Amino acid sequence: xxxxxxxxxxxxxxxxxxxxxxxxxxxxxxxxxxxxxxxxxxxxxxxxxxxxxxxxxxxxxxxxxxxxxxxxxxxxxxxxxxxxxxxxxxxxxxxxxxxxxxxxxxxxxxxxxxxxxxxxxxxxxxxxxxxxxxxxxxxxxxxxxxxxxxxxxxxxxxxxxxxxxxxxxxxxxxxxxxxxxxxxxxxxxxxxxxxxxxxxxxxxxxxxxxxxxxxxxxxxxxxxxxxxxxxxxxxxxxxxxxxxxxxxxxxxxxxxxxxxxxxxxxxxxxxxxxxxxxxxxxxxxxxxxxxxxxxxxxxxxxxxxxxxxxxxxxxxxxxxxxxxxxxxxxxxxxxxxxxxxxxxxxxxxxxxxxxxxxxxxxxxxxxxxxxxxxxxxxxxxxxxxxxxxxxxxxxxxxxxxxxxxxxxxxxxxxxxxxxxxxxxxxxxxxxxxxxxxxxxxxxxxxxxxxxxxxxxxxxxxxxxxxxxxxxxxxxxxxxxxxxxxxxxxxxxxxxxxxxxxxxxxxxxxxxxxxxxxxxxxxxxxxxxxxxxxxxxxxxxxxxxxxxxxxxxxxxxxxxxxxxxxxxxxxxxxxxxxxxxxxxxxxxxxxxxxxxxxx
Numbered sequence: 001x002x003x004x005x006x007x008x009x010x011x012x013x014x015x016x017x018x019x020x021x022x023x024x025x026x027x028x029x030x031x032x033x034x035x036x037x038x039x040x041x042x043x044x045x046x047x048x049x050x051x052x053x054x055x056x057x058x059x060x061x062x063x064x065x066x067x068x069x070x071x072x073x074x075x076x077x078x079x080x081x082x083x084x085x086x087x088x089x090x091x092x093x094x095x096x097x098x099x100x101x102x103x104x105x106x107x108x109x110x111x112x113x114x115x116x117x118x119x120x121x122x123x124x125x126x127x128x129x130x131x132x133x134x135x136x137x138x139x140x141x142x143x144x145x146x147x148x149x150x151x152x153x154x155x156x157x158x159x160x161x162x163x164x165x166x167x168x169x170x171x172x173x174x175x176x177x178x179x180x181x182x183x184x185x186x187x188x189x190x191x192x193x194x195x196x197x198x199x200x201x202x203x204x205x206x207x208x209x210x211x212x213x214x215x216x217x218x219x220x221x222x223x224x225x226x227x228x229x230x231x232x233x234x235x236x237x238x239x240x241x242x243x244x245x246x247x248x249x250x251x252x253x254x255x256x257x258x259x260x261x262x263x264x265x266x267x268x269x270x271x272x273x274x275x276x277x278x279x280x281x282x283x284x285x286x287x288x289x290x291x292x293x294x295x296x297x298x299x300x301x302x303x304x305x306x307x308x309x310x311x312x313x314x315x316x317x318x319x320x321x322x323x324x325x326x327x328x329x330x331x332x333x334x335x336x337x338x339x340x341x342x343x344x345x346x347x348x349x350x351x352x353x354x355x356x357x358x359x360x361x362x363x364x365x366x367x368x369x370x371x372x373x374x375x376x377x378x379x380x381x382x383x384x385x386x387x388x389x390x391x392x393x394x395x396x397x398x399x400x401x402x403x404x405x406x407x408x409x410x411x412x413x414x415x416x417x418x419x420x421x422x423x424x425x426x427x428x429x430x431x432x433x434x435x436x437x438x439x440x441x442x443x444x445x446x447x448x449x450x451x452x453x454x455x456x457x458x459x460x461x462x463x464x465x466x467x468x469x470x471x472x473x474x475x476x477x478x479x480x481x482x483x484x485x486x487x488x489x490x491x492x493x494x495x496x497x498x499x500x501x502x503x504x505x506x507x508x509x510x511x512x513x514x515x516x517x518x519x520x521x522x523x524x525x526x527x528x529x530x531x532x533x534x535x536x537x538x539x540x541x542x543x544x545x546x547x548x549x550x551x552x553x554x555x556x557x558x559x560x561x562x563x564x565x566x567x568x569x570x571x572x573x574x575x576x577x578x579x580x581x582x583x584x585x586x587x588x589x590x591x592x593x594x595x596x597x598x
Contacts, residue, residue: 001042001089003106005099006075007031008083009047010059013069022047022067023059026146026261027096029303031084031103032062033260034253037296038120040106046070048083058150060264060303080473081466091450094466096142097128097257098443104253112292114244114251127252131441131467137323140167141257149261152268152308159311161276165265166318168258172279174322176248243279244286251287259287260300267305276315344540347533348556355525357563357578362592364401368430376452377426384422392422394586395505399481400427402503402594409433411476414500416468416491417483421449421461427479428453428461439464439471468494477501482589485511489518492565495595496572502595505581509541509561509589523567537561544588554588562591569595 009016010023024032028047035045047069079085081094086102093102104120111119121127132139148164246254262284266273274281288297370393375381379392400423407413411434415424418438428436438461440446446463453461464471468490478495479502480488488506495502512535514520520534521527529537541557543550559578566576574595581590 003042003088004044004046004086005031005035005103006046006048006070006079006083006085006087008050009069010050012049013071016047016067016069020065021061021063024062025059025083026149027084029060029062030096030257030260031099033296033299034100034256035103036299037109037256037293038103038107039109040103041108042106043103044068048072048075058153060153060305062299063302078462081464081470082472090461091446091463091465094464094470095132095441096146097132097138098465100253100257101128110292112251112290114290116250116252120251120253120256122247122250122252127247127254128257129443133441133467137254140164140323141254145258145261149264152265155308156306157309157311159313161313161315163316163318165277165280166315167323169277169280170318170320171323172243172246172283174243174324176243177322177324243283245283251290255287256296259284259293259296263288263300264303264305268308270307272310272313276313339536339539343536344553344557347529347536347540348553348560350529350533351526351537351560352528355563355567356559357566357576359559359591360577360579362398362579362582364398364405366401366404368397368400368426373426374429374456376456377422377429379422391586394583395481395581396423396426398581398586398592399423399479399503399505400430402592403427403477403479404430406501406503406594406596407431407434407477411435412437412474413477413479414439414471414473414475414494416478416480416494417487418445418449420445421452423479423481425449425453425456425458425461428458429456432460434460436461437464437475438462439466439468441465441467474498475500477503479503481505482507482587484508486513486515486518489522489565492569492593493517496569496574499572499597501597502569502593504565504593505587505589506558506562506565506591506593507589509538509558512538512561520564522564523571525567526564534564546585546588558589558591562593566593566595569593573598 007028008025009028010025011021016022032045035043045068047067049069049072051072076087078087078092081092084094084096084099086093086099088102093099101121107120116122118125121129128135128138128141130138132142144164145168148162151162152158242249245251246258262280266281266284269276287293370378370380379396380389384392403413404427411431413424413427413431413434414437415421415427416439418424418440419442421438421440424436424438428434438446438449440449440463443465446465450463468487471494475498478491478498478500480491482505483491485508488504489512491504492502494500512520514531520531521529526534537557537560540550541554541561544554544558545551562578566578569576575598577594579592579594581587581592584590
C-alpha cells in the first residue's frame with residue numbers, strides 16, 4: 001500500500017551525499033519536524049530536488065544522514081501539485097495542513113498529557129481541517145506566517161515587528177473558543193479545587209493501626225458541587241480558560257505547525273522577542289518544555305539561524321481580532337453592497353453589442369439512459385434528497401454530454417471543485433478508457449466520493465484533496481459544475497494554462513471580486529467597463545429566480561459575465577461556445593461555456 005510524502009529540497013542528491021545536509025523550504029521543514037515527532041512507521045518521506053529555484057535564500061539547512069531522495073524521472077505521475085504532496089493509495093493530498101494532518105493520523109509516538117482526548121487533531125479530529133480559502137486560522141498557519149518567516153530569513157535589520165506576529169499575539173489575548181468551553185472551565189475549576197484540598201496519603205500500615213471505630217457521620221448536602229458550578233450565562237472571557245496553546249487549553253497539530261516557524265523567529269529576534277511579544281513567548285516556552293516534544297525540539301535546535309539587528313523597532317497596530325474570527329479585509333459576499341436599479345441599467349448600457357458571445361442552442365443529440373447507470377454514479381439512487389434528484393440528473397446530463405462530445409480515448413479529465421463527485425464519477429463510468437481526477441478541498445466530500453467509487457469497483461478515478469492553487473498539472477479536459485464565484489475563473493485559468501478543453505457551468509456571479517490573481521474584466525474586449533460597473537452586472541446576474549420579473553435581466557447579466565470569460569479564452573486561441581442547460585428550470589445558473597483549443 002502506497003503511503004508516501006514528497007518534500008521539496010533545494011539540494012541535489014550529490015550535494016547531500018557529500019555534506020549530509022539538505023536545504024529545505026519552510027513547508028518541507030515543518031512536515032519533516034512533524035514526521036519526526038509523530039514517528040509514523042507507515043509513512044515514508046521522499047525528498048525531491050527542485051530545479052533552478054529562486055527561493056534558496058529562504059531555506060533552512062538540516063543535517064540528517066538517513067534521508068531518502070527520489071529522481072524526478074521516478075516520480076509517480078500523480079505528483080501534479082505544489083509540494084508537500086501525499087500519495088496514499090488513490091488519494092493525493094497537497095497543502096501544508098492537509099499533509100500534516102495525514103502524517104498525524106498514522107502517529108505511533110506517545111501522546112502528551114496536554115493533548116485533547118482525541119489526540120493532536122483535537123475535538124472531532126477537526127484541527128486545521130478547513131481549507132485556507134474558508135478558514136482564516138488555516139490560512140494563517142499555512143500561508144500568512146510562512147510568508148512572514150520567509151521575509152525574516154532574507155533580512156539583516158528590522159525596524160517594525162511583522163503584522164502577522166502581532167496578529168498571533170492578539171489572538172492569544174482573546175477568550176478561548178473551543179467546543180464545550182463551559183465543561184472545560186468546570187474541569188479546570190475542579191482540578192484546582194482538588195489540588196487545593198488534597199491531603200497527604202498515609203501508608204497502609206499506619207492507616208490500619210490508627211483505624212478506630214467511630215460513629216457514622218450524618219450526610220448533609222454538600223456545597224462542593226455548588227462551588228464547582230459555572231453558569232452558562234457567564235461570559236466566555238470570564239471563564240478563566242486561557243490560550244496555554246495556540247487553540248486553547250490543549251496541545252494540537254496547529255502548535256506543531258507553528259512551532260518550527262516560531263523557533264526561527266525567536267532565534268532571529270534573540271532576547272528582544274520576549275519583550276516585544278510576551279504572550280507568544282510564553283506559548284513558545286510552554287511547548288518546548290514538554291518532555292514528549294524533546295525529539296522535535298532537538299531537531300529544531302540543530303538548524304542554524306542568523307540573528308537580525310533592530311533599528312528603533314516598533315510594534316504596529318493591527319485589527320484586534322481573534323484568528324478564529326473572519327478577517328475584516330476578507331471578502332464576504334453576504335456583506336456586498338446592494339445595487340440600485342439605475343446603477344444596473346447604467347452598467348448594462350456600457351456593454352456594446354459586439355462584446356457579447358451569441359448564445360447557441362444546446363443541440364446534443366444523444367441522452368443518458370439513467371436506468372443503465374449504476375447506483376454510485378446515479379443521483380436517482382438516493383445520494384440526494386428527492387426534490388433535487390431530477391434537477392441534478394438534468395444538470396449532470398448536460399455537462400456529461402458536452403464532455404462526451406469533445407473527449408477522446410486516453411484523456412486525463414479533471415473535475416474541479418468536484419464535491420462528492422457526482423459529475424466526475426458519471427463521466428468516468430461512461431469513459432472507462434479515460435482517467436478522471438476529482439479535485440476538492442473538503443476532506444469529507446472526497447471520502448464520500450471515494451466510498452462510492454470503491455463500491456463500483458472503478459479503477460480510473462483518482463482523488464486530489466487540495467485547493468485549486470496547489471494543482472499545477474497538465475490535463476486534457478477541465479470540467480466544473482457550479483464552481484462558486486471566482487472559482488469558475490480559477491478553473492478557466494487552469495485550463496488555459498494547460499491548453500486543455502473546458503466545460504464550465506459557472507455560479508455565484510454576485511460574489512465575484514478582484515484578487516491578487518484575478519483582474520476583472522477578464523478580456524481585452526471588455527476592458528472599457530469599469531470594475532464597479534462589472535461587479536454591479538455580476539450582482540444583478542444572481543437575480544435569476546423562477547417566475548420573477550428580474551429573471552430576464554439576470555439572464556442578460558449572466559451572459560455578459562460569461563461572454564467576458566469566453567472572450568478571454570478566444571484570446572488564447574480557443575473556439576468558444578456559450579449555450580444553456582436544458583431544461584432551463586434545472587438550475588437558475590444555467591449557462592454553459594465550452595472551449596476547445598484550435
